[in-house]
Amino acid sequence: MKQTRQTNISRRNFLAGSATVAGLAAAGSVLPTITAANAAAHEKKNALPDFAAWKNEQAVIVHSRSGIETIREAIGSGILTPIDNLYVRNNLPTMTDEAIGDKDKWTLSIEGVKNPKTFTLKQLKLMSPTTMAAVLQCSGNGRGFFAHKASGSQWKTGAAGCVMWTGVAVTDLVKMCGGLASGVKFLTGTGADMPKDQDPQKALLERSVPLNVYKDAILAWEINGEDLPNVHGAPLRLVTPGYYGVNNVKHLNKLAFTTSESQVRFMKSSYRVTPIGTKGSSDYPTCWEMDVKSWVTLPVADKGSVAAGKVTISGVAFGGLKEVSNVEVSVDGGKNWKKAQFIGPNLGKFAWRQFALEADLKPGSYNVVSRASAGGKSQPELRIENERAYLHNGWKDHGVTIQVA
Amino acid sequence: MKQTRQTNISRRNFLAGSATVAGLAAAGSVLPTITAANAAAHEKKNALPDFAAWKNEQAVIVHSRSGIETIREAIGSGILTPIDNLYVRNNLPTMTDEAIGDKDKWTLSIEGVKNPKTFTLKQLKLMSPTTMAAVLQCSGNGRGFFAHKASGSQWKTGAAGCVMWTGVAVTDLVKMCGGLASGVKFLTGTGADMPKDQDPQKALLERSVPLNVYKDAILAWEINGEDLPNVHGAPLRLVTPGYYGVNNVKHLNKLAFTTSESQVRFMKSSYRVTPIGTKGSSDYPTCWEMDVKSWVTLPVADKGSVAAGKVTISGVAFGGLKEVSNVEVSVDGGKNWKKAQFIGPNLGKFAWRQFALEADLKPGSYNVVSRASAGGKSQPELRIENERAYLHNGWKDHGVTIQVA
Numbered sequence: 001m002k003q004t005r006q007t008n009i010s011r012r013n014f015l016a017g018s019a020t021v022a023g024l025a026a027a028g029s030v031l032p033t034i035t036a037a038n039a040a041a042h043e044k045k046n047a048l049p050d051f052a053a054w055k056n057e058q059a060v061i062v063h064s065r066s067g068i069e070t071i072r073e074a075i076g077s078g079i080l081t082p083i084d085n086l087y088v089r090n091n092l093p094t095m096t097d098e099a100i101g102d103k104d105k106w107t108l109s110i111e112g113v114k115n116p117k118t119f120t121l122k123q124l125k126l127m128s129p130t131t132m133a134a135v136l137q138c139s140g141n142g143r144g145f146f147a148h149k150a151s152g153s154q155w156k157t158g159a160a161g162c163v164m165w166t167g168v169a170v171t172d173l174v175k176m177c178g179g180l181a182s183g184v185k186f187l188t189g190t191g192a193d194m195p196k197d198q199d200p201q202k203a204l205l206e207r208s209v210p211l212n213v214y215k216d217a218i219l220a221w222e223i224n225g226e227d228l229p230n231v232h233g234a235p236l237r238l239v240t241p242g243y244y245g246v247n248n249v250k251h252l253n254k255l256a257f258t259t260s261e262s263q264v265r266f267m268k269s270s271y272r273v274t275p276i277g278t279k280g281s282s283d284y285p286t287c288w289e290m291d292v293k294s295w296v297t298l299p300v301a302d303k304g305s306v307a308a309g310k311v312t313i314s315g316v317a318f319g320g321l322k323e324v325s326n327v328e329v330s331v332d333g334g335k336n337w338k339k340a341q342f343i344g345p346n347l348g349k350f351a352w353r354q355f356a357l358e359a360d361l362k363p364g365s366y367n368v369v370s371r372a373s374a375g376g377k378s379q380p381e382l383r384i385e386n387e388r389a390y391l392h393n394g395w396k397d398h399g400v401t402i403q404v405a
Numbered sequence: 406m407k408q409t410r411q412t413n414i415s416r417r418n419f420l421a422g423s424a425t426v427a428g429l430a431a432a433g434s435v436l437p438t439i440t441a442a443n444a445a446a447h448e449k450k451n452a453l454p455d456f457a458a459w460k461n462e463q464a465v466i467v468h469s470r471s472g473i474e475t476i477r478e479a480i481g482s483g484i485l486t487p488i489d490n491l492y493v494r495n496n497l498p499t500m501t502d503e504a505i506g507d508k509d510k511w512t513l514s515i516e517g518v519k520n521p522k523t524f525t526l527k528q529l530k531l532m533s534p535t536t537m538a539a540v541l542q543c544s545g546n547g548r549g550f551f552a553h554k555a556s557g558s559q560w561k562t563g564a565a566g567c568v569m570w571t572g573v574a575v576t577d578l579v580k581m582c583g584g585l586a587s588g589v590k591f592l593t594g595t596g597a598d599m600p601k602d603q604d605p606q607k608a609l610l611e612r613s614v615p616l617n618v619y620k621d622a623i624l625a626w627e628i629n630g631e632d633l634p635n636v637h638g639a640p641l642r643l644v645t646p647g648y649y650g651v652n653n654v655k656h657l658n659k660l661a662f663t664t665s666e667s668q669v670r671f672m673k674s675s676y677r678v679t680p681i682g683t684k685g686s687s688d689y690p691t692c693w694e695m696d697v698k699s700w701v702t703l704p705v706a707d708k709g710s711v712a713a714g715k716v717t718i719s720g721v722a723f724g725g726l727k728e729v730s731n732v733e734v735s736v737d738g739g740k741n742w743k744k745a746q747f748i749g750p751n752l753g754k755f756a757w758r759q760f761a762l763e764a765d766l767k768p769g770s771y772n773v774v775s776r777a778s779a780g781g782k783s784q785p786e787l788r789i790e791n792e793r794a795y796l797h798n799g800w801k802d803h804g805v806t807i808q809v810a
Binding site: 076077078079080081082084085126127128129130131132133164165166222223224225226307310311312314341343344345346347348351354356358 | 627
């Protein structure tokens with residue numbers, strides 16, 4: 001077994017657990033480090049499931065076997081989210097090594113092109129590779145802020161991460177297949193993770209996105225420079241940058257250019273944005289493009305008070321399909337706003353940017369919120385109420401209230 | 406204990422070891438995946454030392470306790486090198502948790518400024534953070550290509566990585582200290598890792614770099630979004646982007662602006678570029694700025710033959726202090742060159758770029774080399790001979806010879 005990167009001492013501190021909490025809170029710690037205090041606060045939560053046992057237990061909240069959230073301050077101050085900390089959302093059980101088999105022999109069929117072909121993963125890896133940083137975000141991220149107790153994991157900010165994907169561009173594959181067939185309107189990805197003997201209409205993970213998405217999409221076998229772990233869709237995943245997580249089909253074995261949307265449940269009725277009390281159907285919008293969004297990651301509210309004086313407020317912002325252009329921060333719940341600065345390199349329009357603002361804070365209570373703009377649109381103040389609590393990008397709910405002493 | 410990210414099956418294959426080698430070679434595998442074959446080739450090497458036991462054993466070559474190299478194809482096709490795969494070069498024993506103590510209370514003193522101050526790490530973390538991607542490379546990277554058996558680890562290409570650092574800008578600290586003292590000419594970093602009761606002249610890790618380096622330097626507490634592991638310099642490391650690894654002082658506890666270079670051995674006589682047979686002294690150049698450099702990472706030479714037809718050649722290139730502008734690839738040992746394409750986002754001038762070229766290769770033997778340019782300078786063909794085999798950026802030695810069948 002590998003040792004963890006962090007040391008035995010810090011691991012022992014973590015195990016010592018709640019004894020440390022009061023001490024840290026009293027000291028007014030607001031450090032971005034994932035501390036024992038924080039981990040202790042979550043220690044009564046569920047244990048990591050076996051297929052994700054390698055995740056950093058101090059960085060996540062385990063809602064269930066199919067919902068593991070990154071804690072607010074653990075999404076990665078190095079822009080990219082370490083995969084040990086990255087959230088997990090599985091609609092179907094994670095494929096096992098046995099079910100995946102020899103990865104080199106994994107096949108991907110391409111349909112809806114002039115010359116349909118089937119490639120092995122080994123063949124794809126011999127093509128010219130491409131690398132792209134992109135935000136991966138669950139459609140339900142922010143569900144935990146809704147008041148109506150929508151069904152599903154009660155995510156706050158952490159069903160999202162920014163990761164580096166490596167694979168092959170879909171445009172390159174289309175060229176090798178002689179171009180698109182005529183009349184196609186959607187890019188439809190199909191996963192191989194349907195459990196045996198199920199009804200495909202109910203259990204096949206298949207998603208359609210508008211045709212143009214293929215121009216930016218890639219088929220990835222690596223995440224942050226490492227082989228895709230099973231739980232994130234090994235050995236091959238469709239990456240639809242700027243589109244919500246569910247469209248980034250895991251365990252991909254078919255990519256089809258189609259004239260209509262898939263008719264399986266995961267497309268037709270799940271992931272539909274409907275009025276509260278209403279079931280999903282194709283009459284309602286599906287979870288496709290991500291809207292402009294941001295949130296504060298530091299200081300966090302549950303680490304005791306912050307020392308008065310200069311306080312750095314930082315967070316992340318992204319624009320879906322548009323490059324984020326501007327972030328403002330307010331320390332009074334949105335009455336007054338100041339422009340924040342972007343930090344670090346720009347990893348491209350599909351990645352998030354880190355931002356920071358230095359504020360001079362006297363003792364008191366502060367509601368710290370952020371508001372991003374992209375492509376001429378700014379985040380709205382409020383969420384749009386909907387049955388399954390999807391697409392939340394309202395700035396008000398995403399803020400934190402901190403105590404300055 | 407955490408499970409590793411990769412699966413039990415692939416781990417079992419790895420352990421099965423040499424039985425797999427012949428099979429893979431016969432199949433002509435040239436995949437970027439770190440295969441059992443590759444791992445098996447290194448299995449007679451030393452085991453990972455305890456302080457680096459969490460490294461990916463399939464991705465590294467353990468030269469010694471103080472020299473662990475990343476294998477050619479494991480530096481990360483996602484631009485950034487996963488820290489599980491990142492090389493290790495330690496001049497002094499890695500500090501233990503016990504010696505580091507409470508990281509929040511770690512102190513950094515700043516001297517050679519108008520108002521010298523001492524900061525705790527906790528205080529530094531409350532300042533406005535900064536993030537930067539940079540190449541980290543040992544001065545001796547490429548030593549294994551020299552013919553005279555220079556003393557030290559026989560690195561080929563893998564004493565280098567590109568990582569994301571998070572910390573605080575040195576310029577921000579200088580401002581807080583009232584600006585630079587007059588007459589200073591060097592930035593001198595000192596590590597806290599000298600073993601007890603040693604002679605500082607011989608065992609203090611202290612390095613000086615030209616003053617202007619401070620404008621880009623940061624003090625980092627995170628690498629790739631995770632807390633710095635001890636072996637990489639926890640809890641605080643000086644990052645001097647564009648400068649060789651040794652100048653990026655680990656376990657940093659003093660940063661001084663000085664009027665002259667440090668007089669300790671690691672500055673005065675070690676890391677000096679001297680004629681073969683000559684000892685180091687301050688009469689000779691030290692290992693400071695990195696020169697423009699590139700190498701091919703795929704296909705690799707030790708994985709059997711490559712299938713004839715379209716073959717993608719890829720690698721990395723960087724320019725030290727200058728952004729890399731151009732990479733050419735030759736498949737005939739440098740007689741003819743073709744321009745390669747850059748892949749993926751540009752993480753800034755201190756990071757490396759990935760490049761690729763698609764070649765159409767008939768059966769035969771090919772010597773594949775790459776040559777990068779930056780700031781108007783191109784890599785030379787040959788190495789410059791020197792006693793300790795430093796600063797090798799000649800393109801000829803860094804190539805690979807592949808068999809196409």
